[in-house]
Amino acid sequence: MTADHTADHTADAPGARTAVVTGAASPRGIGRATALLLASQGWNIGILDIDAVGGKALAEEIAANHNVTAYAVTADVSNEAQVRTAIDELEAALPPLAALANIAGVSSPVPYLELTSDEWHRVINTNLNGVHYVTRRVAESMVRHNYGRIVSISSTSAQRGGGTYSKTPYSVAKAGVIGLTRALARELGPFGITVNAIAPGPINTDIMGGPLTPETRADLIDTLLVNRVGETHDVASAIAYLLSNQSTYITGQTLNVDGGLYMH
Ligand code: NAD
Numbered sequence: 001m002t003a004d005h006t007a008d009h010t011a012d013a014p015g016a017r018t019a020v021v022t023g024a025a026s027p028r029g030i031g032r033a034t035a036l037l038l039a040s041q042g043w044n045i046g047i048l049d050i051d052a053v054g055g056k057a058l059a060e061e062i063a064a065n066h067n068v069t070a071y072a073v074t075a076d077v078s079n080e081a082q083v084r085t086a087i088d089e090l091e092a093a094l095p096p097l098a099a100l101a102n103i104a105g106v107s108s109p110v111p112y113l114e115l116t117s118d119e120w121h122r123v124i125n126t127n128l129n130g131v132h133y134v135t136r137r138v139a140e141s142m143v144r145h146n147y148g149r150i151v152s153i154s155s156t157s158a159q160r161g162g163g164t165y166s167k168t169p170y171s172v173a174k175a176g177v178i179g180l181t182r183a184l185a186r187e188l189g190p191f192g193i194t195v196n197a198i199a200p201g202p203i204n205t206d207i208m209g210g211p212l213t214p215e216t217r218a219d220l221i222d223t224l225l226v227n228r229v230g231e232t233h234d235v236a237s238a239i240a241y242l243l244s245n246q247s248t249y250i251t252g253q254t255l256n257v258d259g260g261l262y263m264h
Contacts, residue, residue: 015068018094019043019243020087022077022134023104025054029205030153031103032058033232034239038099039066041240046090046097047072048083048134049104069094077104077130078122087137097141099243102131102152102177107166107207120169127173132180139188148193149243150184152177153235154254156201156262164201164220165208174199178254185252194251196242201258203230225260 019038024031024047035045039062047070049055055072062070071093075086091097108123110116131152142148157166158174181197188195202220204212212220212229220229238257241247256262 015042015044016095017043017098018046018069018090018096019099019101020046020048020090020097020134020138021101021103022048022130023102024058025049025051025072026206027054028211028232029103029207030200030203030232030235031101033236034101034103035062035070037233037236037240038101038243039068039070041244042068043099043243044068044094045070046094048075048077048086048090050074050076076126077134078125080129080133083130083133084137087134087141091141096145097138098145098147099149100135100138100142100151101239101243102134102150103239104130104134105153105207107209108170109165109167109209112168115168123166123169124173124176127170128176128180131177135180135184139184139193142193143188143191146192148188148191149247150188150193150195151239151242152181152195152197154178154181154197154199156199156256156258158199159256159262159264164223181254182252189251194242194248196247196250196252197254198235198238198242199254199256199258199262200235201230201256201261203232203235205232223261224258228259230257230259 021035024035052074059070059072073086075082154177155174157171185195
């Protein structure tokens, strides 16, 4: 089967497409910046987050400030049944699901020799299985329209074996996201779906245990080729590009948004 990757069959009328954004509820997070940028570009927004209050507040903010529809559902991405119910609800409430940004994730600074099995499974279940559960359900919808754009957040930790904040299970899960991305690019390409990953370096959010201290910021900058830590808009703009029709010839790739931290 072949599909025209350049044609967005669901975008014939303004506001006819929905982007699903997971992990958008965090007030200083990458997901929120991404949802707001996509809404400013005319995407309807489906928010999926474990934080019900934050997700609902963002949906209301988007609806009040952008001429699009926004709808929030609450689910733990590591729970496949919850994910499927939540995406069913988004699909019923919104125009066709044409894009997916897998952003929900957790950090884990626990050293390997102190790691419990529970911590290992928490991180793998959220950061890798969660991406699979959401992607699998949304892909079922995309295949029906023969069109889709999927971007999942990996990390330079996948490429460097940690080295910033989170440690082994985080690196393993984020490396798994890159493998999943490449495999799905092959399997879903025939259905008009592109699948890419983004590997951010250190970004100024609260995921490293709260706001960066001046000392932490200086230490991070020492490892970078640009004289600043990344901001959420750096990642959001890369996601928006990969979800747009400007990137139809790009699939199976991992784009490093990391100030030069990792070059390969
Ligand atoms: P954040 O903590 O600000 O946001 C994470 C979001 O994910 C929150 O809204 C949270 O409620 C949601 N979430 C967590 N567990 C969930 C679950 N089980 N089900 C549903 N939602 C859940 O973090 P952030 O810095 O914005 O990170 C976003 C993504 O970027 C993560 O995947 C993270 O691993 C990745 N990342 C961040 C950095 C960085 O330096 N900030 C670097 C590389 C990769």
